Amino acid sequence: MQGQEAENDMQNLKLAEILEKAKAESMLSHEDILRLLETTEDQFGCVAQVARELREKYFQNKIFLYGFLYFSTFCKNDCTFCLYRKSNHSYRRYRKDRAEIIAAARALADSGVHLLDLTMGEDPLYHNTPQGFNELLQTVREIKRETQTPVMLSPGIVSPDVLQKFKAAGVDWYACYQETHNRTLYNRLRIGQSYDERMGQKSLAKAMGYLIEEGILTGVGDTHEDIAASILTMKRMEAAQVRVMSFVPQENTPLAGWKTGSHFRELLIIAIMRLVMPDRLIPASLDVDGLRGLEQRLNSGANVVTSIIPPAAGLAGVSQSSRDIADGNRSLEKIIPILNRMHLEPATRLEYQAWLESWPAHPACSAKGAVQCG
Ligand code: SF4
Incomplete structure (x- = not known):
């Protein structure tokens, strides 16, 4: 018993040391991240506290808000975790036309979001026809002209020429989630898709001047080692936005019966x-x-609220395709009171634009105050 208490004390001391390092913005090692991933729900408060302090240092109490427009749920791929995989014949797909996409973009921009996230499956209509992306390019140009709002595009893997054309059309961000940086797990999740091509596409986009978003899934067979490796990879690749989402099993997919735990791991990875x-x-x-x-x-x-979806546009989410959409719960009217209650507030459009322009040159500053855990 005494031995166990001594071991617990050692572990708490180690956690406190790591949090001090984080506050001082010293580089955290792979081992440090592995220890952080052992954090229990009881210990989480002090980890989250430091995470909030660091957020405040860079972003004060400002939160960015992203509108989400999943405009085509057709896809030529067969990712095992995804509702929209081509083999799922039981899902009724949709593809929004230009007028519908622009109307939804306008409604989101008018509601006050800072960015429009235009997402699609790898829809064969766009990917497999010579004129495929011309229509979408024109749609993006019109959205930029009408809304003057930053745009993120998630079109999947496209040719360098198409990527360059979207940049020229005014797209600011390129998002293309790896979901894991463990190649074995990747091959189980993204069936038949090249790991290196997907990573290379993000490097190419970055070289073209895009901001890039990288993302991982958790609860899908990932280990602590995998998550630690992913976090350090995302840091190294200078993804300006990094996201984690809990895996939610989808009906009629190979992982439909996958056992998942609570979503605490997602919160811990965010921190x-x-x-x-x-x-x-x-x-x-x-x-x-x-x-x-x-x-x-x-x-x-x-520090970003994503997947804000207009209620009446007939649009889906990703892992929870319909949750909270029809009843307007993914709207700013419902989100802002929560921010206010937490003493947070939406950034202005100018503040978001200033952040985009300043990335990645942020001043480092030092932290004060000791951290105690356990
Ligand atoms: S995750 Fe994306 S690429 Fe994979 S099946 Fe789903 S929509 Fe297609």
Whole structure:
């Protein structure tokens, strides 16, 4: 018993040391991250506290808000974790036309979001036809002209020429989630898709001047080692936005019966990402637990609310394809009171634009105050 107590004391001391390092913005090692991933729900408060302090240092109490427009749920790929995989014939797909996409973008921009996230499956209509992306390029140009709002595009893997054309059309961000940086797990999740091509596409986009978002899934067979490796990879690749989402099993997919635990691991990873990458954008997605999960994610150090979806546009989410959408719970009217209650506030559009322009040149500053755990 005494031996166990001594071991617990040692572990708490180690955790406190790591949190001190994080506050001082010293580089956290792979081993440090592995220790942080052992954090229990009882210990989480002090990890989240440091994560919030670091968020405040770089972002004060300002939160960015992203509108989400999943405009085509057709896909030529067969990812095992995804509702929209091509083999799922039981899902009724949709593809929005230009007028519908622009109308939804306008409604989101008018509601006050800072960014429009345009996402699609790898829809064969766009990917496999010569004229495929011309229509979408024109749609993006019109959205930029009409809304003057930053745009993130998630089109999947496209040719360098197409990527360059979207940049020229005014797209600011390229998002292309690896979901894991363990190649074996990747091959089980993203069936038949090249790991290196996907990573290379993000390097190419970055070289073209895009901001890039990288993302991981958790609860899908990932180990602590995998998560630690992913966090350090995302830091190294200078992804300006880094996201984690809990895996939610989807009906009629190979992982439909996968046993998942609580979403605490997602909260912990959000906090650890903030400790390792204090100046990055880290989303609190409404896509996993809807509005009721927002406060927990913000309390863990997230500084962007993503997957805000207009209620009447017939649009889907990703992991929870319909949660909280029809009843308007993914709207700013429902989100802002939660921010206010937490003494947070939406950034202005100018503040978001200033952040985009300043990345990645952020001043480092030092932290004060000791951390105690256990
Ligand atoms: S994760 Fe993306 S690429 Fe994979 S099946 Fe789903 S929509 Fe297609």
